[in-house]
Amino acid sequence: MTDTKKTRLVVIGNGMAGMRTLEELLKLAPDMYDITVFGAEPHGNYNRILLSPVLAGEMTIKDIMLNDVDWYAQNGITLHLNKTVTQIDRVRRKVIADDGTEAGYDRLLLATGSNPFMLPVPGKDLPGVISYRDIRDTDEMIEAASRYHHAVVIGGGLLGLEAANGLRLRGMDVTVVHLMPWLMERQLDRTAAGLLQQSLEAKGLRFKLEKQTAELVAGESGRVCAIRLKPALSGVEGDGETLPADLVVMAVGIHPNTGLAEAAGLHCDRGVAVNDTMQTYDPRIYAVGECVSHRGTSYGLVAPLFEQARVCANHLAQLGISRYTGSVTSTKLKVTGIDLFSAGDFTGGAGTEEIVLSDPSVGVYKKLVVKGDKIVGSVLYGDTADGSWYFQLLRDGQNIHELRDRLMSGQSHLGNSGHHGQNNAASMPDDMEVCGCNGVCKGTIVKAIKEKGLFTLNDVRKHTKASASCGSCTGLVEQILASTIGGAYQPVDVSRKPLCGCTDYTHEEVRKAIVERRLKSIPEAMGFFEWRNVNGCASCRPALNYYLLCAWPHDYRDDPQSRFINERAHANIQKDGTYSVIPRIYGGVTTPAQLRRIADVAEKYDIREVRCTGGQRINMLGVKKEDLPKVWADLDMPSGFAYGKSIRTVKTCVGSEWCRFGVQDSTSMGIALEKELDRMWAPHKVKLAVSGCPRNCAEATIKDVGIVGVDSGWEIYVAGNGGIKAEVSLFLVKVKSAEEVMEYASAFIQLYREEARYLDRTVHWVQRVGMDYVKARIVEDAAGRRVLYERLKDALRDEKDPWQERVRGVAAREFEPIRFQPEIGSEIS
Amino acid sequence: MSEWMRICPLEEIPRLGSRVVQTGKGDIAVFRSGTDEVFALRDQCPHKGGPLSQGIVSDRKVTCPLHGLTVQLDSGEAVAPDKGCTHRYRARVDKGEVYLNLS
Ligand SMILES: Cc1cc2nc3c(=O)[nH]c(=O)nc-3n(C[C@H](O)[C@H](O)[C@H](O)COP(=O)(O)OP(=O)(O)OC[C@H]3O[C@@H](n4cnc5c(N)ncnc54)[C@H](O)[C@@H]3O)c2cc1C
Ligand code: HEM
Ligand code: SF4
Ligand code: FES
Numbered sequence: 001m002t003d004t005k006k007t008r009l010v011v012i013g014n015g016m017a018g019m020r021t022l023e024e025l026l027k028l029a030p031d032m033y034d035i036t037v038f039g040a041e042p043h044g045n046y047n048r049i050l051l052s053p054v055l056a057g058e059m060t061i062k063d064i065m066l067n068d069v070d071w072y073a074q075n076g077i078t079l080h081l082n083k084t085v086t087q088i089d090r091v092r093r094k095v096i097a098d099d100g101t102e103a104g105y106d107r108l109l110l111a112t113g114s115n116p117f118m119l120p121v122p123g124k125d126l127p128g129v130i131s132y133r134d135i136r137d138t139d140e141m142i143e144a145a146s147r148y149h150h151a152v153v154i155g156g157g158l159l160g161l162e163a164a165n166g167l168r169l170r171g172m173d174v175t176v177v178h179l180m181p182w183l184m185e186r187q188l189d190r191t192a193a194g195l196l197q198q199s200l201e202a203k204g205l206r207f208k209l210e211k212q213t214a215e216l217v218a219g220e221s222g223r224v225c226a227i228r229l230k231p232a233l234s235g236v237e238g239d240g241e242t243l244p245a246d247l248v249v250m251a252v253g254i255h256p257n258t259g260l261a262e263a264a265g266l267h268c269d270r271g272v273a274v275n276d277t278m279q280t281y282d283p284r285i286y287a288v289g290e291c292v293s294h295r296g297t298s299y300g301l302v303a304p305l306f307e308q309a310r311v312c313a314n315h316l317a318q319l320g321i322s323r324y325t326g327s328v329t330s331t332k333l334k335v336t337g338i339d340l341f342s343a344g345d346f347t348g349g350a351g352t353e354e355i356v357l358s359d360p361s362v363g364v365y366k367k368l369v370v371k372g373d374k375i376v377g378s379v380l381y382g383d384t385a386d387g388s389w390y391f392q393l394l395r396d397g398q399n400i401h402e403l404r405d406r407l408m409s410g411q412s413h414l415g416n417s418g419h420h421g422q423n424n425a426a427s428m429p430d431d432m433e434v435c436g437c438n439g440v441c442k443g444t445i446v447k448a449i450k451e452k453g454l455f456t457l458n459d460v461r462k463h464t465k466a467s468a469s470c471g472s473c474t475g476l477v478e479q480i481l482a483s484t485i486g487g488a489y490q491p492v493d494v495s496r497k498p499l500c501g502c503t504d505y506t507h508e509e510v511r512k513a514i515v516e517r518r519l520k521s522i523p524e525a526m527g528f529f530e531w532r533n534v535n536g537c538a539s540c541r542p543a544l545n546y547y548l549l550c551a552w553p554h555d556y557r558d559d560p561q562s563r564f565i566n567e568r569a570h571a572n573i574q575k576d577g578t579y580s581v582i583p584r585i586y587g588g589v590t591t592p593a594q595l596r597r598i599a600d601v602a603e604k605y606d607i608r609e610v611r612c613t614g615g616q617r618i619n620m621l622g623v624k625k626e627d628l629p630k631v632w633a634d635l636d637m638p639s640g641f642a643y644g645k646s647i648r649t650v651k652t653c654v655g656s657e658w659c660r661f662g663v664q665d666s667t668s669m670g671i672a673l674e675k676e677l678d679r680m681w682a683p684h685k686v687k688l689a690v691s692g693c694p695r696n697c698a699e700a701t702i703k704d705v706g707i708v709g710v711d712s713g714w715e716i717y718v719a720g721n722g723g724i725k726a727e728v729s730l731f732l733v734k735v736k737s738a739e740e741v742m743e744y745a746s747a748f749i750q751l752y753r754e755e756a757r758y759l760d761r762t763v764h765w766v767q768r769v770g771m772d773y774v775k776a777r778i779v780e781d782a783a784g785r786r787v788l789y790e791r792l793k794d795a796l797r798d799e800k801d802p803w804q805e806r807v808r809g810v811a812a813r814e815f816e817p818i819r820f821q822p823e824i825g826s827e828i829s
Numbered sequence: 830m831s832e833w834m835r836i837c838p839l840e841e842i843p844r845l846g847s848r849v850v851q852t853g854k855g856d857i858a859v860f861r862s863g864t865d866e867v868f869a870l871r872d873q874c875p876h877k878g879g880p881l882s883q884g885i886v887s888d889r890k891v892t893c894p895l896h897g898l899t900v901q902l903d904s905g906e907a908v909a910p911d912k913g914c915t916h917r918y919r920a921r922v923d924k925g926e927v928y929l930n931l932s
Binding site: 566 | 856910911
């Protein structure tokens with residue numbers, strides 16, 4: 001078992017933070033360490049936060065195991081359960097457990113969590129007085145509920161209320177004693193707490209607010225039988241009130257479990273002090289989880305611990321490229337039927353404004369605290385559909401100036417298609433479909449989250465395929481995650497999003513290095529950043545291919561094997577494996593000769609369906625892959641790029657040439673734009689439209705770039721979108737001439753090509769960088785605008801039409817199957 | 830040895846790419862890895878039958894073009910957490926020629 005050559009890693013604490021670190025480490029460096037784990041509890045690693053649903057009778061202990069004992073064996077980890085480490089010998093570099101077991105280390109990881117705080121009142125050690133932290137406490141509560149009647153929970157915070165709710169559901173008569181004037185005072189303001197208290201009272205709980213415990217009283221059996229409260233502060237009532245209590249649960253706070261670290265001489269300030277790489281003052285010793293203090297803060301929710309685990313694993317694997325810089329947390333109460341969300345600083349104060357929506361009759365209360373142009377806090381009660389969205393805006397410090405007037409109505413009301421307009425996951429029945437693309441219903445998602453221990457959107461996508469395709473149901477899936485695992489759910493940090501699972505570097509970092517280090521091929525880029533997986537994956541290869549193409553339009557050799565099939569075959573694959581062919585029809589203006597050719601081709605190749613597209617062109621569906629080059633040859637029309645992350649169409653209306661309202665020649669403008677941008681690759685698809693007057697028949701205001709003719713010139717709009725989530729475009733500038741339209745529109749598109757992340761539509765990118773930035777670059781900086789325009793023209797100057805190239809024989813094998821006759825045993829075609 | 834059948838020269842399959850072989854047993858996808866190993870799978874994704882031959886190949890894996898399931902080339906098994914398996918055939922390279930064995 002002990003391979004002397006391997007570095008030895010010992011982990012103290014078999015809980016959520018420690019084991020998450022090991023999981024991350026095993027992903028990065030599966031064979032680097034000889035690992036030993038000590039756990040004081042007699043169980044494998046379980047999902048502590050789901051103890052509440054276990055207590056409430058909604059789940060069992062078996063459901064909440066994250067890593068069972070087999071997992072350790074499968075990964076070659078030595079596991080010491082039921083052993084508490086009592087000493088760290090830093091000189092001899094070994095740890096010693098209460099039963100005498102010793103283990104030597106080269107690296108040590110402390111993940112000892114925290115201890116519940118027990119009020120120092122008389123009677124605190126009586127039988128029947130417990131905390132709420134682990135499986136043993138939970139079992140004891142379940143047992144007590146079956147034998148006794150009266151329970152008192154001390155502490156009206158998150159933990160206390162979940163305990164009280166569980167005990168009530170198990171039939172006990174429960175009173176919550178709370179020191180402060182309202183419940184969950186650290187997460188809620190007074191109004192929201194009042195609503196919460198009402199709903200909990202409706203479930204049968206009782207509350208004693210602004211009350212302090214004086215003493216716990218023993219009964220005849222020696223078990224606790226009552227709790228005596230201190231007299232009210234005014235003191236007139238004489239003796240305090242006494243409540244019957246066969247079970248007392250103390251949920252008044254936790255403190256980091258640092259005893260072991262302190263005894264070993266490691267510096268602690270409240271928690272074990274660590275730096276941004278999760279190292280303690282002894283560089284061989286790392287620490288993660290609730291036991292640490294990072295920049296003076298200790299956390300009591302799992303989301304920050306997972307971030308710490310990721311950073312720590314990165315350093316243990318000796319990659320040394322990430323830092324933990326602290327977390328913003330959010331809270332959600334996991335009491336079935338109660339919808340509550342809070343994040344950030346919601347108390348208001350100097351320099352802040354509050355936006356409040358309150359409708360007590362339907363039990364809805366929403367408050368956003370805004371400072372300058374940023375959200376700094378939010379409390380939602382009753383309708384938490386937009387919690388994740390607000391939290392994301394808060395965490396990313398996004399400028400909300402342009403969103404402000406619709407903030408309160410929420411993101412889910414901004415026009416989402418694809419799931420019957422449902423935007424409140426809590427009210428959906430289990431068998432209702434959430435993801436229309438992949439046919440996944442709510443129950444399946446909840447089950448996967450619980451049984452497989454999923455914590456992130458990506459986990460859910462991988463396991464269920466929900467929201468893995470078009471993404472329109474992402475908001476719903478996030479809500480389901482949030483309500484199933486509570487505050488443990490953390491939306492991805494969009495400002496530091498790694499390109500994919502093969503690397504920790506962001507899109508921006510990779511793009512920058514491609515330019516600055518003059519990286520000119522995919523293997524070079526992967527080598528430079530030490531990509532984790534050989535050849536990368538289906539997410540990063542197309543992105544890298546695009547980034548290289550954009551940076552080096554003339555030097556880079558496009559890699560067809562790093563393109564999705566549609567872009568490799570220059571046609572859209574259909575669900576039966578056939579392809580569709582959509583030729584370019586500039587500005588939507590065609591001729592009888594073109595139409596005749598299309599008709600002839602459709603008959604000659606037995607094309608099953610011919611239809612008009614939404615972008616003013618004609619689609620021929622059901623073409624066999626091997627026929628594609630012949631179809632293109634007979635059509636003799638340019639590729640419409642309807643299959644690519646590329647320029648799609650420029651939609652036009654008839655405009656001033658014919659229309660009695662028209663004030664500008666939108667058709668000519670559209671054709672000119674489409675010719676200029678022809679054959680352009682981009683981070684995602686790019687659609688334009690030009691209307692000849694503000695009646696806007698070409699629907700220009702839901703396009704990536706929309707041009708609207710007015711009497712005195714043209715208005716240019718950008719970053720609209722008509723797809724999954726309709727977004728109305730934003731006004732960029734008004735110009736006089738067609739040449740200016742060309743310059744501004746092209747410069748905007750080139751900026752997008754150079755700075756957006758692969759698979760960002762213009763709307764996503766503009767929402768991130770802000771319209772002010774776009775205006776500064778395109779409108780205010782005339783010289784910069786011209787440079788961008790020139791760069792775009794230069795990039796497109798030697799792009800060839802892909803169909804005509806293939807008609808001439810380029811990449812012929814892509815389209816030729818090998819025919820094979822088994823009896824002859826050789827190739828005949 | 831008679832079951833081994835010559836398909837095409839290795840260079841007619843692109844690196845990190847594939848060719849489709851039409852046989853009496855249906856379409857078979859023959860893949861070539863970055864290190865010039867060859868693998869053959871039935872050209873049908875275990876999810877909804879998508880053509881695996883059209884996917885993106887990396888290392889010894891291919892990602893289905895339709896919904897992104899990833900299949901292990903050397904076993905035909907879906908990569909966890911996905912489940913499913915597609916039929917694998919034997920394939921090898923000899924003196925620059927690719928051979929396939931359908932038995
Ligand atoms: C009932 C309940 C509900 C919760 N709900 C939520 C929620 O909704 N959202 C949320 O984000 N968070 C929630 N939390 C908090 C969350 O569970 C913790 O933040 C998280 O588990 C802390 O992880 P950790 O690894 O730091 O500590 P732990 O998970 O506590 O793990 C520490 C482990 O180390 C062991 N240990 C300690 N000292 C030693 C030693 N000397 N030798 C060997 N082993 C030792 C302990 O026995 C323990 O098993 C909840 C907690 C509880 C108790
Ligand atoms: C007398 C001075 C020092 C002593 C005795 C000392 C001791 C150590 C020891 C014992 C280790 C662990 C080595 C291992 O596990 O292989 C270490 C690691 C390290 N030390 Fe020092 N050190 C000293 C000075 C410094 C200084 C001045 C710096 C930085 C300015 C530094 C930065 C580090 C770093 C970054 C690590 C790597 C930790 C890791 O990744 O595990 N040390 N040091
Ligand atoms: S947008 Fe104006 S010019 Fe164009 S067709 Fe409509 S009404 Fe006519
Ligand atoms: S058919 Fe392959 S992933 Fe769906």
